[in-house]
Amino acid sequence: MSQYQAPIEDICFNLFDVWHLNDYWQQQSELQQQLDTDTAKAIVEEAAKICEQQIAPFSMLADHQGVTLQGTEVTVPAHYHAAYQSLCEGGWTGLSGDVAYGGMGMPKALSMMVDEMLCSADIAFSLYPGLTAGACVALLQHASEDIKSVYLPKLYSGEWSATMCLTESHAGTDLGIMRTTAKPQDDGSYKLNGSKIFITAGEHDLTSNIVHLVLAKLPDAPAGSRGISLFIVPKYLPANTNTNNGTVRNGVAVGSIEHKMGINGSATCVLNFDNAVGYLIGQPNRGLACMFTMMNYERLSMGSQGLGAAERAYQNALAYAKDRLQGRETEKDASKAEPIIVHADVRRMLLNIKAMNEAGRTFGTWVASLLDKAKYDNCQQSAAIANLLTPVTKAFMTDQGFSACVTAQQVFGGHGYIKEWGMEQLVRDARIAQIYEGTNGIQALDFMQRKVIADQGKVLSALLATIRSEINSHTFTHSTVLLTYITKVEQILALLLTQDSRSQNGNAYDFLNLVSYILYGYMWYKTSLALDGNKHSANFIAAKTETATYFYQRILPKADGYVAILQQSPTVMDNIAIDQF
Incomplete structure (x- = not known):
């Protein structure tokens, strides 16, 4: 059976020793009264307990039970209810x-650590609160005060949940050709008609209401992606003393569930x-820009999914x-066998995962801290760097996460292919993060x-x-190597x-991968x-130091392959006619 223990020490090391975020938080008036080092550690530790005790032990059961559709109602795995509560x-x-709408107001760098633990515990479960959090970001930035005051408190409390509805059967990435329409009504609302596919948490029994953020086109909308608008479409229309008590079902229903x-x-x-009421x-015609607020949030969460799956895979391997x-x-005694960790190839596999996981956690904390600085300080430079690194976080961290799960499965040999060990589930679950969002x-x-x-x-x-x-301002064992690669980039x-x-x-x-390896070198x-003998044990310092050396000697040189590829002309891929494939 697959086990999981939250990497609290490494999480706190990154928050407080690498990026010194406890000092930064105390400089922010919005945070200094409620968030110090001890409080942040307590938040991490309490989240870890829920993940370790209420979610992770049952992830295999959830995978086996799945979700069921009866009529228009979807039932989730039974234990999800207690965990969600x-x-x-x-x-x-x-x-x-x-906090103005009932949230806790914690920084993204802290919530991203909780995201990672939830993903390690059960990626499928993490998607229910994860989609809601992303929707809240979009509503907070773009919705009217009337809508925010009605929806955000319910979403923050978890009483309601949320989705985002983009994809149609004929329109995936090319959203400009979507067919879902929104017709304006005299009362200021809209009637939406159309169908969306691949909607995560689109219907379930965890919450009393589900709020859909839907992309659709107005009757006079310009062609293409410039003609897309964003609407909020609740499963149940919110209570209004003049019209309903909050139990009126809207014109949105599940058509089917995907078997994945x-x-x-x-x-x-x-x-x-079907004539669903939306606002x-x-x-x-600016809906895509509004939705990307949510999608960018979710893309950072995808990085957490990759890292979360990789961390659990590593622990079990x-x-x-x-x-x-x-x-x-x-x-030397032929009658005695040794644990396979003594074998060079097994150590290679484990060290590859360990080095990339730990660099990934440092990277994710960095990107989240940049978002916090953009928010609290209105720092345009931090916002620009975070924007640059968002696709790196999504793509590279999920690629590495899937690779780590496959490698960890390989450590198990034949047992890794058997369901009872949980490794094949991690491979299956991690794969989607490279695809969606x-x-x-x-x-x-x-x-x-x-x-x-x-x-x-x-x-x-x-x-x-x-x-x-x-790098030039500090003495560092691998400075020359890292500086050489920066020049190559x-x-x-x-x-x-x-x-x-x-x-x-x-x-x-290939260029994204090249930049990513160099940034992991920077991590x-x-x-x-950040290694300090007064704060950390000799074993912790030695493990980090040797893993860093392994990264620079055995992983970072992969960047040379990308340099060699990028120096060649990519036109070779167009030299082959379609009928020659």
Whole structure:
């Protein structure tokens, strides 16, 4: 059976020692009265208890039970109800919510740690509060005060949940060709008609109401993505003393549930809108920009999914490798077998996961802290860097998360393919994170065109220059290696800026990976600087130091392969005719 113990020590190390966020929080008037180091640690520890005790032990059961559809009602795994209620009672569903509407007002860097633990415990379960949190961000930024005052308190409390409805059967990434319509009514509302697919938590029995954020087109909307508007469409219309008591069912219903490769405890639905009453969020024909507020939040959560799955996979593979007796690497007695962790190839697999997981946690904390600084300080530089790194967080962290799960499964050998060990479920569950919220190929295109080429690489170049200056100001064992790779990235960037868009798109995925490996190298630099013998045990410091060395010697050189690829012309992929594939 798969086990999980929250990595509290490493989480606190990143929050307080690497990024010194406890000091930053105390500088913010919104946080200093309610959040100090002890309080933050207590929040992490209490979240860990729920994840370890109420969710993680039953994730395999949830995968087996899945969700069921009877008529128009969807039932989730039975134990989800108690676990969800614990989240609501503890305020976890509104952890980073605005205090003006009942949220706890905690920073993103702290809530992201809780996200990781929830994903380690059960990715499918994490999606129910996760989608709601993302919807709240969109509503907070774009909805009218009337809508915010009605919906946000219920969503933060967990009494209601939320979804986002984008995809249609014929329109995935190309949202501009969607067919869902919204017709204005005399009372200021709209009537929505159409169908959406792949709607996470689209229908379930965890909450008394489900609030859908729906993209649709007005009758006079411009063609393409410029003609998309955003609407809020509740399952039950909120109470109004003149019209209803909050129990009037809206014209939205589940058509079917998807039978998926993984995350079986998550209700992924087809939703049909039949004259459903909705209300406009933001400006007409500006819905995509409003929805991207939510999608960007969810893309950061995807990074947490990748890391969360990888962390649990690593813990179980490590325990198995220490316990499983097989072969003799150092033992001379032919009658005695040794634990497989002594074997060089097993150590290679475990160290690959460990080094990437720990760098990923440092990276995720960094991106979240940049979002906090953009929010609390209105820091445009932090916002620009966070915007640059959002597709990296989504694509690279989920790619690495899936790779870690497959590698950890490999440590188990044949047992990893058997359900009772839980490894095959982690592989299945982690796979979706590379696909939804924009496939990782789409993330690479976004990174290349919207984040790098659009400003001629200014934000990326400035970030690399800052990292170089920081490394030059401190003594660091691997400084020369990391500085060399930064120069290589700058040279590739200069080359990409001279290419046409087709070539840039062909290079996008490899360039994202190249930049990601160098940024993970920077994470190990930040980690090494934070090691302090007065705060940490000798074993903790030695483990971090040796893992950093492993990263620089055995993982970072992979970046050379991407450099070599990016130096070649990508036009070769267009030399093959379609009928030659």
